[in-house]
Amino acid sequence: MRAERGWSQADLAERLGVSRQAINAVETGKYTPSLQLAFKIARLFAMPIEGIFSDEDEAP
Amino acid sequence: MNLKNPKTLAYAGSLGLGAMFGGVCVGILEGRTGHLPPAAPTAIVATAVLLLACATAIPLWRRTDEVAREAQQSAWYWGGSVGSCLAGGLAVYAALAPEAPILTRLGTVSLNGAFAAGLLACMMIQIAAFAVGWAIWWASKR
Numbered sequence: 001m002r003a004e005r006g007w008s009q010a011d012l013a014e015r016l017g018v019s020r021q022a023i024n025a026v027e028t029g030k031y032t033p034s035l036q037l038a039f040k041i042a043r044l045f046a047m048p049i050e051g052i053f054s055d056e057d058e059a060p
Numbered sequence: 061m062n063l064k065n066p067k068t069l070a071y072a073g074s075l076g077l078g079a080m081f082g083g084v085c086v087g088i089l090e091g092r093t094g095h096l097p098p099a100a101p102t103a104i105v106a107t108a109v110l111l112l113a114c115a116t117a118i119p120l121w122r123r124t125d126e127v128a129r130e131a132q133q134s135a136w137y138w139g140g141s142v143g144s145c146l147a148g149g150l151a152v153y154a155a156l157a158p159e160a161p162i163l164t165r166l167g168t169v170s171l172n173g174a175f176a177a178g179l180l181a182c183m184m185i186q187i188a189a190f191a192v193g194w195a196i197w198w199a200s201k202r
Binding site for chain 1: 125126127128130198200201202
């Protein structure tokens with residue numbers, strides 16, 4: 001999604017007001033963002049949260 | 061004073077830490093020279109250092125994002141706990157071997173100085189363990 005818009009991790013980090021390392025940790029699935037950050041990401045991409053994040057326990 | 065207010069809690073915590081660090085510095089000085097430094101200049105310097113530390117740390121903390129805060133929290137929990145254990149081991153070693161070189165190298169001439177040096181050693185060990193915990197946390201998220 002980020003790449004589709006031609007944004008680097010640093011670009012997205014700047015738009016969200018977090019560090020590039022934070023974006024990397026979220027993208028690699030090694031950090032689960034807070035609801036506040038998740039809503040911020042969803043708003044930025046104009047998508048619902050569940051369109052961006054998925055529950056690992058959810059049945060495929 | 062409402063300690064449920066995070067801002068008040070932060071200032072109270074900073075004051076407590078500052079008082080402890082100031083006490084350690086005074087103890088180290090007393091341990092090395094055998095005399096307590098004059099109270100008024102010491103209090104002024106300690107307050108100035110504390111205010112400078114708050115003026116630096118508070119804006120820095122406000123700019124810190126949630127991932128970095130999580131790293132700090134985890135590093136303080138694990139690093140602080142492991143550091144406490146190591147410091148406890150050092151305290152036991154010091155108690156069982158009071159003539160050990162590690163103690164004589166501190167150069168203290170009084171009980172206050174030795175206590176302050178021990179406290180400083182505990183703080184340094186915890187900070188070092190925090191740094192290791194912080195590095196491990198970030199390495200695990202790469």
